[in-house]
Amino acid sequence: MEEEEQRRALVLLLTYALLKRRRDLNNAHAQRRAEVQRRVRHRQHFFQRQRRMLMMMIAGGVRSDVRIRTRPWTTTQSTDWWERVAMTEFQPPDWLDKFRMSRETFFYLCxxxxxxxxRQDTSFRLALxxxxxxxxxxxxxxxxxxxxTISALFGVGKSTVCxxxxxxxxxxVALLSAVYLRPPGEPELEASAQLFLSKWGFPHCVAAIATLHTAIITPSNNASDYANPAGWLSVQSQVAVSGRGQFWDVCASFPGGTDPADIFQNSSLWATAAGGGLSxxxxxxxxxxxxxxxxxGEACYPLQSWLMKAYPEEKGRRAGHPAPAEPRRLFNRRxxxxLRSSSEALLRLRARWQCxxxxxxxxLDLVPTMILACCILHNVCESHGDAFKAEWQVEVAEAESPQPSHRQPPSTGVDQGRAEETRNLFCDxxxxxNM
Structure with missing residues (x-):
């Protein structure tokens, strides 16, 4: 009897375990089906939303869709000025005044x-x-x-402008440097020498070297290095200007307190010119x-057989010697x-691109690239014959700080004898x- 009761109890226990297992499996299957159905409903809702947005784009046009898409991302929705005024109503003087170039040059640049x-469009907005x-x-x-200000004008966010x-x-810099900012070939050298002779009266010269100081905000590190001789903070650039008033070489990104002679002697232009690459x-x-x-070059550059600069007139007077002879004064005047070729080119550069x-x-990580880009844009506009307005120079003269002057470096003795012989040839x- 006891064995029969134990057997019956064991059968009941096994039956209960099997029923509980079946119930758990049914619950798990029900939960899995519910999760699958929830995901299906979510996907259907997502695709329906995408389909509605696509139908709105087709029905309302791209312009309405841009307003709908950009409303959650920016507070400047109006793009009427660019789309209607600039693109359809601008006349040639308007393009020149607002963008500093002609309409043809603008679309060539684009x-x-x-x-x-x-850029590619995304699911949330159309690319500019x-x-x-x-x-x-x-x-x-x-x-x-x-x-x-630009954000409100064009209807884009400030971060987008930046x-x-x-x-x-x-x-x-990446795409146009090889075309508009490159070393000259022999035909360009000869043409530049002819222009320097016919326009400026100086023979056998292909380029003028000058410095450009661009004012900056106070940097976070080494601010004193950026103080130039005039006392304000700047980034210094070295430029080589051809007879056509275009830039052949630009060396940017140096602190304003750097000696121009040090920049020049460590630049690729020095190595090229010293090796005869500009002849x-x-x-x-x-x-x-x-x-x-x-x-x-200006007085701050070292005299070389391939780099002419003025005679130091004041130095002779302080040493008790008579004033320089007439040939030397005539050389200095010529x-x-x-050198006005480089100063005029830099003035046109700063007047056209007032940044x-x-x-x-x-x-500071962007300023050197911006300087290079502006020099290339200057060459693009000059090459395409875009007009230059004189009132731009007036704006620059009223707004900017005077460019600082640099001290004359001591004589290094490198190539000094041949340099004096060459300068005497020009004096002759x-x-x-003159005679």
């Missing part, structure tokens, strides 16, 4: 930069067209106004002697006249022309 500036991105950046470079400026500057393989004749083409004439509030040339 086509050249499209590989780097084009390349033309609008370029226009936003050019407005900033030309006027140096605040980001919020990104457009940064992206376009990097794209210009044909067979040096052309000058005053009956073969002589490589020369560069012209040199000062020829270089007013204090630039961009980060000007003396003959």
């Amino acid at each position: 086509d050249e930069l499209r590989p780097r500036l084009a 067209p390349v033309e609008k991105r370029v226009a936003v950046a050019l407005w900033r470079l030309a006027s140096n106004v605040e980001y919020r 990104r457009c400026v940064r992206d376009m500057c990097h794209a210009i 044909p393989a067979t040096p052309p004749a000058f005053m009956g002697k073969p002589l490589r083409y020369v560069l012209l 040199l000062a006249r020829a 270089l004439s007013k204090r630039n509030d961009c980060g 040339y000007f003396q003959e022309q």
Whole structure:
């Protein structure tokens, strides 16, 4: 009897365990089916929402869709000025005044930069067209106004304005440097020498070297290094200007307190010129002697056989010697006249792109790239024959701080003898022309 009761109890226990297991399995299957159905409903809702948005785009057009998509992301929804006024009603003087270039040059620039500036649309918004991105950046470079002003004008966010400026500057340097900022070939050297002779009266010269100081905000580190001789903070650039008033070489990103002679002696332009790279393989004749083409520089640069600068007139007077002879004074006058080519080119650069004439509030990581981009844009506009307005220079003269002057470096003795012989040849040339 006891064995029969134990067997019956065991059968009941097993039956209960099997029933509980079946109930648990049924509950698990029910929960899994509910989760699958919830996910299916969620996906159906998502696809229906996407389908409704697509139908709204088709029915309302791209412009309405842009307003709908951008409303949650920015408080400046109006794009009427750009889409209606600028793109359809601007006349040639308007393009020149607002973007510092002609309409043809503007769209040429957009086509050249499209590989780097084009963006893909996303599910949440349409990408800005390349033309609008370029226009936003050019407005900033030309006027140096605040980001919020450009944001309200173009109907984009302030962060978008900053990104457009940064992206376009990097794209210009990456894509256009090889075309508009490159070492000259022999035909260009000869053409530049002819222009320096015919326009400025200085023979056998292919370029003038000058410095440019761009005012900046106070950097977080080593602020004293950026104080230039005039006392304000700046980034210093070295430029080489051809006879056409275009830039052949630009060396940017140096603190304003750096000695220009140190920048020049450590630049690729020094190595190229010292190695004869700015002259044909067979040096052309000058005053009956073969002589490589020369560069012209300010008093802060060292005298070389291929770099001419003025005679130090005041030094002779302080030492008790008589004033320089008439040939030397005549050389200094002709040199000062020829150096106007670089000063005029820099003035046109700062007047066209006023981010270089007013204090630039961009980060120090972007300022050198912006300077290079503005020099390339200057060459693009000059190459395409875009007009230049004289009132731009008046704005620069009223707004900017005077460019600082640098001290004259001591004589290094390197190439000094040949340099004096070369400078005497130019003195003889000007003396003959004067007679």
